Amino acid sequence: MNPTLADFGHDNGWIVALKVVGVFVFLVVMTLFTIWYERKVVARMQVRPGPNRHGPFGLLQSLADGLKLAFKEDIMPLKADRVVFFLAPVISTVCAFTAFAIIPFGPFVSIFGQKTPLQLTDIPVAVLLVLACSGLGIYGIVLSGWASGSTYPLLGGLRSSAQMISYEVAMGLSIVAVFMMAGTMSTSEIVNAQAKGGQGELFGFEFTYPGWYVLLLLPSFVIYAISAVGETNRAPFDLPEAESELVGGFHTEYSSLKFALFFLAEYINMVTVSALATTLFLGGWRAPWPITQLGPWVNQGWWPLLWFTIKLLILLFVFVWLRGTLPRLRYDQFMRFGWKVLIPASLIWILALAGFKTMNNENLPGWQRGLWIGGFAVILLAILLWPRKRPAPKLPLEEEVAQRPEGSFPLPPIDLQVPVSPRAKRITADREPVQ
Amino acid sequence: MTAEVTVATGTGGLGTDMVLNIGPQHPSTHGVLRLRLKLDGERVISAEPIIGYMHRGAEKLFEVRDYRQILVLTNRHDWLSAFSNELGAALAVERLMGIEVPERAVWLRTALAELNRVLNHLMFLGSYPLEIGAITPVFYAFRERETLQAVMEEISGGRMHYMFNRVGGLKEEAPAGWTSRARDAIGLVEKRLPDLDRLIRRNDIFMARTVGVGVLTAAQAAAYGASGPVARASGLDFDLRRDEPYLAYGSLKVPVVVRTAGDCHSRFEVLLDQVYVSLELARQCLDRVDQIKGPVNVRLPKVVKAPEGHTYAWTENPLGINGYYLVSRGEKTPWRLKLRTASFANVQALSTLLPGCLVPDLIAILGSMFFVVGDVDK
Numbered sequence: 001m002n003p004t005l006a007d008f009g010h011d012n013g014w015i016v017a018l019k020v021v022g023v024f025v026f027l028v029v030m031t032l033f034t035i036w037y038e039r040k041v042v043a044r045m046q047v048r049p050g051p052n053r054h055g056p057f058g059l060l061q062s063l064a065d066g067l068k069l070a071f072k073e074d075i076m077p078l079k080a081d082r083v084v085f086f087l088a089p090v091i092s093t094v095c096a097f098t099a100f101a102i103i104p105f106g107p108f109v110s111i112f113g114q115k116t117p118l119q120l121t122d123i124p125v126a127v128l129l130v131l132a133c134s135g136l137g138i139y140g141i142v143l144s145g146w147a148s149g150s151t152y153p154l155l156g157g158l159r160s161s162a163q164m165i166s167y168e169v170a171m172g173l174s175i176v177a178v179f180m181m182a183g184t185m186s187t188s189e190i191v192n193a194q195a196k197g198g199q200g201e202l203f204g205f206e207f208t209y210p211g212w213y214v215l216l217l218l219p220s221f222v223i224y225a226i227s228a229v230g231e232t233n234r235a236p237f238d239l240p241e242a243e244s245e246l247v248g249g250f251h252t253e254y255s256s257l258k259f260a261l262f263f264l265a266e267y268i269n270m271v272t273v274s275a276l277a278t279t280l281f282l283g284g285w286r287a288p289w290p291i292t293q294l295g296p297w298v299n300q301g302w303w304p305l306l307w308f309t310i311k312l313l314i315l316l317f318v319f320v321w322l323r324g325t326l327p328r329l330r331y332d333q334f335m336r337f338g339w340k341v342l343i344p345a346s347l348i349w350i351l352a353l354a355g356f357k358t359m360n361n362e363n364l365p366g367w368q369r370g371l372w373i374g375g376f377a378v379i380l381l382a383i384l385l386w387p388r389k390r391p392a393p394k395l396p397l398e399e400e401v402a403q404r405p406e407g408s409f410p411l412p413p414i415d416l417q418v419p420v421s422p423r424a425k426r427i428t429a430d431r432e433p434v435q
Numbered sequence: 436m437t438a439e440v441t442v443a444t445g446t447g448g449l450g451t452d453m454v455l456n457i458g459p460q461h462p463s464t465h466g467v468l469r470l471r472l473k474l475d476g477e478r479v480i481s482a483e484p485i486i487g488y489m490h491r492g493a494e495k496l497f498e499v500r501d502y503r504q505i506l507v508l509t510n511r512h513d514w515l516s517a518f519s520n521e522l523g524a525a526l527a528v529e530r531l532m533g534i535e536v537p538e539r540a541v542w543l544r545t546a547l548a549e550l551n552r553v554l555n556h557l558m559f560l561g562s563y564p565l566e567i568g569a570i571t572p573v574f575y576a577f578r579e580r581e582t583l584q585a586v587m588e589e590i591s592g593g594r595m596h597y598m599f600n601r602v603g604g605l606k607e608e609a610p611a612g613w614t615s616r617a618r619d620a621i622g623l624v625e626k627r628l629p630d631l632d633r634l635i636r637r638n639d640i641f642m643a644r645t646v647g648v649g650v651l652t653a654a655q656a657a658a659y660g661a662s663g664p665v666a667r668a669s670g671l672d673f674d675l676r677r678d679e680p681y682l683a684y685g686s687l688k689v690p691v692v693v694r695t696a697g698d699c700h701s702r703f704e705v706l707l708d709q710v711y712v713s714l715e716l717a718r719q720c721l722d723r724v725d726q727i728k729g730p731v732n733v734r735l736p737k738v739v740k741a742p743e744g745h746t747y748a749w750t751e752n753p754l755g756i757n758g759y760y761l762v763s764r765g766e767k768t769p770w771r772l773k774l775r776t777a778s779f780a781n782v783q784a785l786s787t788l789l790p791g792c793l794v795p796d797l798i799a800i801l802g803s804m805f806f807v808v809g810d811v812d813k
Contacts, residue, residue: 046574151455155477155794235568236640246794327640328568330795331477 002107002195003117005124005186011116018111019120023100030312031267035062037313038320045324066260074256079149088147089254089261092140096268099133102126103275104188106285106304118285118305119188126187127175130276131168134231137265138164141233141250144262148253156249159239159331166338167230173346174223177353178213178280191284214281219349221281223342225318228273230338233266235323239331274315275308282311352376457797468782468808470789472797479797482789484782489812497772502528502602502739505772509759510596512776513810515558517593518551519752521600524772526681527748527761528602531741539724540604540731545683546617546720547587547599548750549713553624554583555753556664556706556713559805563703564635566802567644575631579624586617602739604732614721621714621721628710636707645700649788649800652697659787660780663755664705665804669697675751683723687716699803706805740767752777754805778810 011019036051036059043050051058076082106118123129138160145157179185182193194211214221230237239249246252251262278284285304292298298307329337355376359369395403457470467488473480493512497505509524510517522544529536536544561576584594590609591599599606635641651661656669666673674691676684692708694701741763749758755777762771781804788800 042570046571047578048574155455235570238568324571325634326569327564327635327638327644328795329640330644330793332793333643 002192003104003119003122003188004192005122005184005189007108007117008119008122008188012114015111015114015116016120019116023120024097027097027100027268027271028264030271031264032062032066033059034267034271034316035065037316038323041317041320042324045321069260069263070257072256074258075253077149077253080253081147081149084143084147085253086258088140088144089258089265090140091143092137092265093261093268095133095137095140096265096272099130099137099272100268100275102129102187103272103279104191104284105308106302107300109302117188118302122186122188125185127179127185127190127276127280130272131172131175134269134272135164135168137269140262140265144254145250148250150253152246152252153250156246156252160233160250162331162335163230163233163237163239163338166335167227167342170223170338170342170346171227171231173343173350174220174227175280176346176350177217177220180350180353180357181213181217187279187284191279191286194283195286212281212283217281217353219345221277223346223349224277224281227338227342228277229319229322230334232269232273232319234270234319236326236328237334238328239334270316270319271312274312274319277315278308278311282315284308348380468806468811470797470801472789472794474794477794479789479792479794482786482797484785486782486808486811489808491809491813493813494772494774497769499768501767502741502769503735505769506600506602507596507598509774510598511809512774512813513752513754513757513778513807514595515555515807516551516753516757517596518547518587518599519750520757521598522548522682523748523750523752523757523759525600525602526750527746527759527772528739528741530746530748531744531761531763532602532739533742534603534733536604537730537733539727539729541683542720542723542727543605543609543731544600545687546717546724547590547597548682549717549720550583550587550617550621551597552713552753553710553717554580554587556710557583559802560631560703560706560710563802563805564641566798567641569635569638569641572631572635575627575634579627579631582620582623586613586620589613589616601732601735603735604730606732608731609724614725618718618721621718625711625714632707636704642700644795644799645703645803646696646698648699648796649792649803650696650698651784651788653695655784655787656697659784661755661784662780663752663777663805664692664709665702665755665781665784667692668694668702668705670695675749675756679749681748681750683720687719689716699799702803702805738767740765741769749775754778754807754810755781774813776810776813778806778808779813782806782811 039061040050040058051061054060054064076085101120102122104117104119104122108115109118110116141160142157142164145153145155145160148154178190182190184190184193194213196211233239251259254262285299285308286292287298287304287307291307297303355372359372364372455472455474457472469485469488471483471485473482491512493508496508500508505524505528506521509520511520513520528534557576557580561573561580564572587597588594590613591597591606593599651665651669653666653670655661656666656671661669661671662673670693672691672693674689675681676687676689677691680689690712692705692712694705741761743763743765745760745762747758747760749756751757756775757777758773758775760771760773760775761769762773764770785801785804788804789797792800
């Protein structure tokens with residue numbers, strides 16, 4: 001008995017309230033934990049101990065940091081747009097929290113005698129809600145950059161909006177494959193769809209394929225993982241807050257609790273995309289294979305919460321690992337990667353998958369199937385291996401110079417006026433002469 | 436507060452260009468260098484380096500200090516190459532006074548100068564990837580720095596401003612067994628350096644950010660008086676240790692690391708490969724030190740006076756050529772001690788490299804010019 005879409009919307013008011021508080025607490029605790037986790041893991045990678053002063057293993061470090069942030073002076077820049085400056089972090093945080101509402105933590109549990117699924121709610125377009133929330137959340141970053149009235153945040157905000165538009169597309173396309181396989185956009189149904197493998201037939205061989213979409217739809221998972229890193233502004237795609245270039249990026253002018261809200265939103269987003277990856281590709285709250293052999297109890301009651309959290313932490317580890325290893329991409333390289341690699345790759349992959357599914361539905365004979373697949377592969381290879389246009393041979397310097405129009409470099413016109421350096425002009429015009 | 440807005444002329448098309456100040460307080464300037472940029476989107480239209488925030492009047496201060504006191508000041512303009520700096524000043528004074536430095540001191544000085552070069556290079560090998568966004572290499576670089584700094588601290592008592600040179604030699608004899616401990620440290624660093632090397636040198640993203648970015652041609656490098664790793668990465672094959680040997684370099688075979696591409700990546704590679712070379716040179720020097728007996732300094736008169744005259748002592752500092760032009764009128768203090776610093780010449784090349792690049796490239800180029808702001812502003 002697993003929850004389906006029909007099981008939602010029947011909860012009591014107090015159960016809903018309890019679940020809301022539960023999700024909120026889970027996210028805040030996860031944020032505090034993830035900050036500690038990240039600092040500890042990165043420290044290990046960098047041959048140093050990491051935080052170890054506050055609480056056991058330094059676990060209370062991020063709590064202490066959060067408290068300290070709350071007592072900091074709240075600075076409002078002179079040139080800031082006050083209303084938007086205040087609203088921006090609120091938008092980011094609210095969107096980050098909302099997205100988590102549809103993440104399934106587990107199957108039915110009993111809360112004070114009430115049988116209810118371990119998920120706040122589910123809707124027919126649940127996954128789109130996450131995309132919508134992350135899309136709206138970027139408004140927080142863009143607006144904060146604009147409202148700060150300062151150059152570094154503005155550049156950070158600009159980068160963020162471009163990054164967002166590009167990677168939202170790639171992310172959406174990578175999820176399409178999951179919709180096609182599961183036949184639904186509701187998260188609880190997608191988890192159910194991954195419960196057991198299916199039967200397939202290729203070239204006359206029958207085989208059982210595994211349930212998790214990470215194995216079945218590996219290209220989609222890879223594209224999702226890459227665009228998730230881009231979507232959450234994490235290294236190596238942390239361009240909006242590249243500290244060596246833009247100081248703090250969009251949050252340069254923020255301090256105190258407003259800054260804390262951005263920080264919270266960033267980590268919640270990280271948790272959300274990891275939770276979504278768990279739900280869409282890693283079988284959701286279901287226990288992985290060797291554990292399922294222990295008995296049916298592993299997938300019942302509160303146990304799935306544990307498997308879910310473990311999967312989440314493994315994905316978060318990858319985020320930290322990337323940050324510890326890789327340098328930051330340049331803005332244009334990052335855009336090129338998104339538009340010229342990720343998006344075409346997802347489109348081709350979706351096309352191939354759709355073709356394969358159609359073939360299965362039509363029940364074509366084996367030889368015809370082979371023909372279709374072979375034809376597709378040939379076209380793909382032809383596109384990939386198509387010879388490139390050769391660059392025109394480089395002319396020797398003398399010929400290049402001779403081809404230039406009259407009067408161009410290195411033969412400047414005779415009446416060339418060399419402009420005065422702007423700096424020199426300012427010195428003569430603006431300064432009082434020394435008496 | 437007045438807004439400074441410059442109307443675009445011919446480059447940006449519509450609208451106005453953004454004026455952005457990088458620095459004087461900015462994470463990527465290693466101190467207080469200020470760049471006034473005009474941006475069109477993220478493209479740099481013009482870049483104007485504004486220096487002098489850290490001017491401490493070193494040259495003027497030299498003129499009111501005893502020759503022995505000057506070493507303290509020379510120590511500080513490039514705080515990452517303290518030993519090499521004080522060495523240059525000591526060489527100038529010794530030459531003018533005609534002091535013959537004992538052989539043991541010469542070899543010890545060479546060994547320490549090479550170790551100082553490694554320390555300096557490791558600093559930049561850590562900080563440069565940090566500016567590109569890789570946060571881990573700096574810790575590996577500092578692990579090695581720590582190992583070598585322990586050795587330097589043992590002999591000189593200082594971790595940064597060693598003050599171990601004296602006019603006529605070194606401050607004192609090395610502690611018993613120091614050379615073998617130094618050799619162990621060198622061996623350890625050589626063994627662990629590949630960690631750093633493999634982590635960053637061939638990293639795809641690092642290559643994408645640095646290869647072909649900020650290309651300085653050999654002719655440009657020569658025109659701006661660039662020297663050291665920056666010039667050698669552009670193919671300017673010039674190294675005073677080989678071309679005009681001082682100290683014991685004449686009797687050592689100094690391999691000079693040269694690249695021809697002149698981009699950020701080749702500058703980084705020159706630095707990385709020089710570390711291996713310097714470690715090997717330091718080891719050779721230490722071996723010689725063990726074979727030589729004798730004092731490490733000479734007895735100076737109570738009042739040190741350089742005879743009337745002038746001399747120019749230049750050394751191959753970690754960041755490039757560092758020169759002291761000493762003019763004496765026979766007094767206790769120099770009449771003039773002109774300082775030629777490597778960083779000052781190297782950052783001049785920024786004005787050709789920066790316009791036309793993107794803001795992230797600007798950071799990559801700025802970091803790869805390997806300068807110390809104290810060395811620029813003196």
